[in-house]
Each structure stands twice: as C-alpha cells, then as structure tokens.
Amino acid sequence: MRHGACRSEIGIVRTEFSDLAAPAIAPRRRPGVDEQNEVLHKLRHSTSHVMAQAVLERFPEAKLAIGPAIEDGFYYDFDLPRALTPEDLQAIEGRMRELIPQGQPFEYREVSEAEARSLFAGQPYKLELIDDIVKLGRNEYGEADEGPPTLSIYRHGSFVDLCRGPHVSNTREINPKAVKLLSIAGAYWRGKEDRPMLQRIYGTVFQTREGLDAHLAKLAEIDRRDHRKLGKELDLYSTHEIGGAGLIYWHPKGALIRETIENFWRQVHRKRGYDIVYSPHIGRVDLWKISGHWDFYRESMYSPIDIDGIQYLLKPMNCPFAVLMYKTRTRSYRDLPLRWGELGTVYRYERSGVLHGMLRVRGFTQDDAHIFCRPDQLMNEIVGVLDLAFFMLRTFGYEQFDVELSVRDEEHKGKFIGEDSVWQNAESALHEALKLRNVPYKVMPGEAKFYGPAIDIKMRDALGRGWQGPTIQVDFNFPERFDLKFVGEDGQDRRPVMVHRTVLGSMERFVGGLIEHYAGAFPVWLAPVQVKVIPIADRHNDYARQVLTRLLEADIRAEVDDTADRMNAKVRKAQMEKVPYMLVMGDKEVEAGTVSVRLRSEENLGPKPLDEFISLVQQAIAEKKNP
RNA sequence: GCCCUCGUAGCUCAGUCGGUAGAGCACAUUCUUGGUAAGAAUGGGGUCACCGGUUCAAAUCCGGUCGAGGGCUCCA
Numbered sequence: 001m002r003h004g005a006c007r008s009e010i011g012i013v014r015t016e017f018s019d020l021a022a023p024a025i026a027p028r029r030r031p032g033v034d035e036q037n038e039v040l041h042k043l044r045h046s047t048s049h050v051m052a053q054a055v056l057e058r059f060p061e062a063k064l065a066i067g068p069a070i071e072d073g074f075y076y077d078f079d080l081p082r083a084l085t086p087e088d089l090q091a092i093e094g095r096m097r098e099l100i101p102q103g104q105p106f107e108y109r110e111v112s113e114a115e116a117r118s119l120f121a122g123q124p125y126k127l128e129l130i131d132d133i134v135k136l137g138r139n140e141y142g143e144a145d146e147g148p149p150t151l152s153i154y155r156h157g158s159f160v161d162l163c164r165g166p167h168v169s170n171t172r173e174i175n176p177k178a179v180k181l182l183s184i185a186g187a188y189w190r191g192k193e194d195r196p197m198l199q200r201i202y203g204t205v206f207q208t209r210e211g212l213d214a215h216l217a218k219l220a221e222i223d224r225r226d227h228r229k230l231g232k233e234l235d236l237y238s239t240h241e242i243g244g245a246g247l248i249y250w251h252p253k254g255a256l257i258r259e260t261i262e263n264f265w266r267q268v269h270r271k272r273g274y275d276i277v278y279s280p281h282i283g284r285v286d287l288w289k290i291s292g293h294w295d296f297y298r299e300s301m302y303s304p305i306d307i308d309g310i311q312y313l314l315k316p317m318n319c320p321f322a323v324l325m326y327k328t329r330t331r332s333y334r335d336l337p338l339r340w341g342e343l344g345t346v347y348r349y350e351r352s353g354v355l356h357g358m359l360r361v362r363g364f365t366q367d368d369a370h371i372f373c374r375p376d377q378l379m380n381e382i383v384g385v386l387d388l389a390f391f392m393l394r395t396f397g398y399e400q401f402d403v404e405l406s407v408r409d410e411e412h413k414g415k416f417i418g419e420d421s422v423w424q425n426a427e428s429a430l431h432e433a434l435k436l437r438n439v440p441y442k443v444m445p446g447e448a449k450f451y452g453p454a455i456d457i458k459m460r461d462a463l464g465r466g467w468q469g470p471t472i473q474v475d476f477n478f479p480e481r482f483d484l485k486f487v488g489e490d491g492q493d494r495r496p497v498m499v500h501r502t503v504l505g506s507m508e509r510f511v512g513g514l515i516e517h518y519a520g521a522f523p524v525w526l527a528p529v530q531v532k533v534i535p536i537a538d539r540h541n542d543y544a545r546q547v548l549t550r551l552l553e554a555d556i557r558a559e560v561d562d563t564a565d566r567m568n569a570k571v572r573k574a575q576m577e578k579v580p581y582m583l584v585m586g587d588k589e590v591e592a593g594t595v596s597v598r599l600r601s602e603e604n605l606g607p608k609p610l611d612e613f614i615s616l617v618q619q620a621i622a623e624k625k626n627p
Numbered sequence: 628g629c630c631c632u633c634g635u636a637g638c639u640c641a642g643u644c645g646g647u648a649g650a651g652c653a654c655a656u657u658c659u660u661g662g663u664a665a666g667a668a669u670g671g672g673g674u675c676a677c678c679g680g681u682u683c684a685a686a687u688c689c690g691g692u693c694g695a696g697g698g699c700u701c702c703a
Contacts, residue, residue, distance in 0.1 A: 352694090
C-alpha cells in the first residue's frame with residue numbers, strides 16, 4: 001500500500017460527507033478554481049493522485065506532501081531522493097496513461113487518528129498535517145474549521161492519500177489522452193522558506209483531447225507574446241549582465257513608446273487638476289527614519305551612500321519628498337486639495353530569483369501622485385482618481401477589471417495606526433466612491449496598509465490574465481509623522497489626509513504588460529514606427545523621401561526602407577517589425593502622385609492620394625485606434 | 628535568497644566518447660531594380676559568460692562567481 005497526502009482537501013469535517021455534497025474549496029492562492037467548474041476540479045485532483053501513484057512506483061522512498069487542483073491544472077509536491085529529470089516526467093506521464101485505463105475506483109473512508117498515524121507512519125509531511133487537523137482543528141492553511149476534526153482517506157488501486165476529496169468515482173473517468181505533465185519546480189513545504197525544499201510537478205488534464213490542445217495552444221500564445229522575447233525582436237529594451245540585474249535599458253523604439261505614454265499621462269493629469277513635480281533620487285537617512293521606511297522597509301532599500309560623512313539612501317518611494325514640498329509654506333484649507341503627480345524613479349532591492357524582464361525589476365519609474373486634502377474632500381478625490389484610472393486603462397485597451405477594497409480588520413485594530421473615526425471616515429469614503437461609480441468590488445478585511453485603507457484595481461489583458469493596475473492608498477501615517485497641517489476655516493491647525501496613488505504602476509511593468517497585451521502590435525498612436533515607406537526600385541527613392549518629408553511634417557513617425565532588398569523582403573521586414581502602415585511605391589504611384597497602402601493586418605487598401613492617407617493616419621492616432 | 632535547468636558569433640541554435648568551433652538569420656561588398664511576407668554570390672565576425680581545478684589535452688568533466696529561465700517566497 002502506498003501513501004500520500006494531498007493539499008487542498010485534508011480532513012475537513014462536513015456532516016454529510018460525500019463527493020457530490022462536498023463543498024467547493026478553492027486553494028487560497030488560486031481562487032475561483034472550482035466555482036465555475038467542479039467537474040474539472042475533481043478530474044484534476046484525481047489525476048494528481050494518479051500522478052502521485054506513478055511517482056511512488058518509481059520512487060518507493062518518496063515522501064509525499066500535498067497535491068491540489070489549481071486553476072488550469074494540478075500539482076503535487078514530493079520529497080525525493082534525487083532531482084527529477086525531464087525523462088522522469090515522461091516516464092511518469094507514460095505510466096499514468098497505463099494506470100488510468102485500469103479502472104481503479106476511488107474509495108472514501110473516514111479513519112481514526114490512530115489508524116491515520118499508522119497508515120502514514122513513514123510520511124512525515126502527512127503526519128504533520130494530521131497533527132494540525134487533530135490538535136489545532138485547522139486545515140493546511142492554518143484556518144480554523146467548524147465542527148470536530150475528522151480524518152479521511154481516499155484510496156484508488158495501490159494508492160492511499162489523506163484527503164478530503166472530492167474525486168471522480170473511477171480512474172476511467174480520466175481521459176488519458178487529455179493528461180499532460182508540464183514542468184518540474186522547487187517549492188517550500190507549506191510555502192515557508194525555513195521548511196524543506198520539495199519538488200513540485202505541475203500538470204493538467206481536461207475532459208477532452210481538444211480541451212487540452214486548446215490549453216496548450218494558449219500556453220504557446222502566451223509564449224509568443226512574452227515581452228522579453230518581443231522586446232528583443234522589436235528592439236525595445238535590453239538588460240545587461242555587466243550593467244547589473246533588474247535594470248532596464250530603453251532602446252529608441254521602447255523609449256518612444258514610453259515617451260508617448262508619459263506625454264499622454266502628463267496631459268491627462270494636467271487636465272484633471274494635477275500639478276507635476278520632480279524630486280531627487282537620494283535623500284538623507286534621517287528623512288527615511290522619520291517616514292518610517294528605515295524601520296519598516298529596510299529590507300527593500302539599498303545600503304546608504306556616504307557623502308561628506310552623512311548617510312544618504314537611494315529612494316524606494318517618492319512620498320517623503322512630496323511631504324517636504326508640502327511643508328515649505330503654510331497651507332490654507334482653501335489651497336486643498338493639492339494634487340502632485342510625479343514620474344518618479346525608485347530603486348528597491350528585489351531578491352535575485354524574482355527578477356523577471358520588465359515586470360519585476362530593481363529600478364523603475366512610478367507614475368506616482370500624492371494628493372493632500374481635507375478629510376471632507378477625500379471621497380471626491382477618490383472618485384477623481386477612479387475616473388482617471390479607468391479612463392487611462394481603457395485608452396490602453398483594457399476593458400475588464402477586478403477591484404478590491406482593503407480595509408481594517410475589526411479584530412486587529414492594534415495593527416493599524418490612526419483614530420477610529422478617521423478610519424471610518426476613510427473607509428466609508430472609499431465605499432461611497434466605488435458605489436457612486438457603480439464599480440463592483442470585493443472587500444478584503446485586514447488587507448489594509450497599516451497607515452490606511454486602499455483600493456487595488458487589477459486589469460485583464462487580451463488573454464484574460466490579470467495584471468496589477470492602479471492602487472489608491474489613503475494615508476494617515478505620513479501626515480502624523482511629518483506633522484502636516486493646514487489652517488482651517490476657524491484659524492485652527494488641522495491634519496490633512498494624504499492619498500498615494502499610481503495608475504499605470506510603473507513604466508517598466510506597464511509597458512511590459514502592454515507588449516504582451518498587444519502582442520507587440522501597438523495601436524498607431526503608440527507604434528514606434530507608424531509608417532514604413534517602401535520604394536520598389538532605386539529610381540523611386542527620391543519620391544519615397546518626398547513622401548517621408550510630408551509624413552514627418554504631419555507629425556507621423558515614418559521611415560524609408562531604401563536598402564537594396566527587393567520589395568517583397570522590405571514588406572516582410574516591415575511586417576515583422578509590426579509597423580501598422582506600409583506604403584509601397586513604384587512607377588504607378590510616382591506617376592499618379594499616390595501611395596499604395598498595405599496594413600499590418602495584411603489588408604491592401606490600394607493606391608491613395610498622400611493627403612488622404614495622412615488624414616487617415618492622423619485620425620487613427622487621434623482616436624488611439626488600430627488601423 | 629532557496630530548488631531545478633541553462634549560458635557557444637549581434638540573434639536563434641548545432642557541436643557525439645574530452646583532441647583548442649559550425650549552420651541559418653543579421654551585417655559588409657558585388658551582381659540583381661524586383662509590384663505586397665525572404666533574389667544570388669562572396670566575405671568579415673567567437674578568450675565557447677567569468678575565475679579556478681582535473682588532464683598530455685577542456686566548449687565538453689569538477690568547484691566557485693555572475694547572469695538568464697521555470698517555480699517557491701515577496702512586490703509597482
């Protein structure tokens with residue numbers, strides 16, 4: 001008999017326990033798994049058991065940890081005598097295809113603690129889980145469960161696992177052709193760094209081969225859109241070993257995209273009552289001591305720089321500088337709100353293993369802003385930021401959002417700074433703002449920052465993936481620490497409220513996300529090269545340059561390809577550069593004074609007068625649309 | 628930071644059993660002046676990431692460092 005333990009379903013007590021009646025329990029880090037599709041969830045969970053069975057056959061001494069279904073698949077964690085190889089993965093997958101048709105029924109049974117301990121005597125991780133279930137009445141997430149603890153096992157064939165289920169009734173319900181093991185990865189036992197490092201096998205299964213193929217096609221599409229790959233191919237950015245990890249070099253074309261975004265950002269902010277400021281990149285350590293970063297954020301900050309015996313820190317955040325500017329004069333209630341936007345470049349220490357292209361870096365430019373306002377203005381300010389945020393994101397083609405409101409936890413008030421009344425005011429301001437704009441949102445109790453409640457917006461990209469977007473944080477801490485004041489109507493000093501917010505997040509992460517969202521085919525207004533002018537033969541080069549001049553005069557970003565390549569090759573190159581418009585010109589066009597328009601979509605619009613083409617492009621730019 | 632994998636020409640990659648390197652693309656030159664996704668020939672280009680070790684001999688084996696990738700943990 002072989003033993004294992006699976007993660008998500010262990011020993012949870014329900015009175016009438018059966019697979020069908022079993023409540024849907026989503027693993028914490030990947031929510032929404034089985035809410036929509038319990039069938040797939042059961043299938044995946046069951047397949048993870050079959051995988052564990054195959055692993056145990058290959059490594060009888062394996063220690064099993066947990067093996068839940070997750071979004072898009074499943075995994076199982078093992079403690080093995082040696083590192084797994086891709087060959088192991090193949091062999092395990094092959095063995096699974098043999099085990100599945102054996103038609104082994106899944107059998108559920110509740111067991112006593114003593115029986116559980118003897119069944120899993122050689123399985124330390126399992127025993128630890130039993131301990132927690134029995135002694136603490138907690139599941140594997142450390143969450144308390146209702147009712148008396150119950151231990152349950154699932155058996156199929158030679159494999160027994162400590163498990164709450166649910167499972168399919170028989171392995172035959174799994175389609176062996178729709179099973180695929182995907183990758184091997186390291187994972188800490190229970191996700192804790194001080195616990196042993198286990199080997200995790202990720203896999204997936206669908207009801208049909210077609211379902212699996214569609215999923216694999218999506219994975220290939222994700223790969224195709226990878227911003228690191230496209231960033232190199234499109235010559236947008238680079239990183240350099242000799243330059244240091246996690247630092248982005250923006251090449252001319254990437255810089256042009258960024259510049260376009262930043263110009264748009266400034267324009268939008270000014271229209272909405274923001275002023276734009278700049279602040280230094282370093283500041284004395286004393287500043288960071290007052291702000292609290294020295295105590296609470298030190299692990300993300302770089303070592304001090306000594307200047308004439310005084311210690312300075314590279315800034316990980318822009319906010320203390322905004323505060324200093326606020327304090328340069330006495331502020332009246334009439335001056336508020338002050339909205340100060342800043343494209344501020346910050347540097348944060350990130351552990352080497354988490355760095356990832358443009359998405360996770362050590363130096364980045366936030367599209368930051370700090371709003372200083374009266375408590376009674378807070379709601380309006382939040383509404384203003386929400387409107388701004390959604391307007392910006394929709395402009396960049398994001399249409400779907402998930403909004404979270406992080407508030408204080410009533411039971412742990414001690415963790416949060418500030419008066420009850422101030423918190424209540426702030427939290428209700430955020431609720432009201434979201435309601436006023438009919439934004440659906442999820443309340444996250446206890447997830448507030450220690451200095452105030454926050455709204456986080458995630459946007460979904462073209463592939464439905466979620467990206468961290470705008471964040472709006474109310475702050476009572478800074479005004480306190482820096483003793484910020486404004487003079488009220490009655491002449492008394494009052495405490496302003498501060499709002500920290502970003503809309504795009506950081507230029508690095510946002511552009512990295514945009515590359516993947518658009519698969520490198522940027523809408524015309526963002527495309528680094530908007531028009532490629534393609535003369536067919538050398539004798540058309542002069543005409544091509546005349547056309548180029550006209551385009552440049554019309555503020556259109558254009559290039560002439562006057563290389564010795566054939567026209568076909570020039571078209572191909574422009575296609576691969578994902579240039580929205582190609583203008584092909586030969587004898588006919590020179591004669592007629594026209595340009596032949598080919599779109600990136602491969603649509604051929606045929607010859608057009610140049611003026612007509614220019615207004616076409618200008619319109620596409622103005623509307624921020626694709627051709 | 629931790630586990631696993633990887634680092635060969637500007638890019639994408641071959642390189643068997645240890646015997647001091649190859650292709651395609653790109654680039655340069657020449658020929659070709661071609662109507663909507665690759666015209667042809669010739670040529671230049673590598674301290675095989677870096678440091679050290681084993682060996683008569685290291686791209687290849689071993690150790691370390693740096694960097695990258697898949698994860699864990701953490702975040703804009």
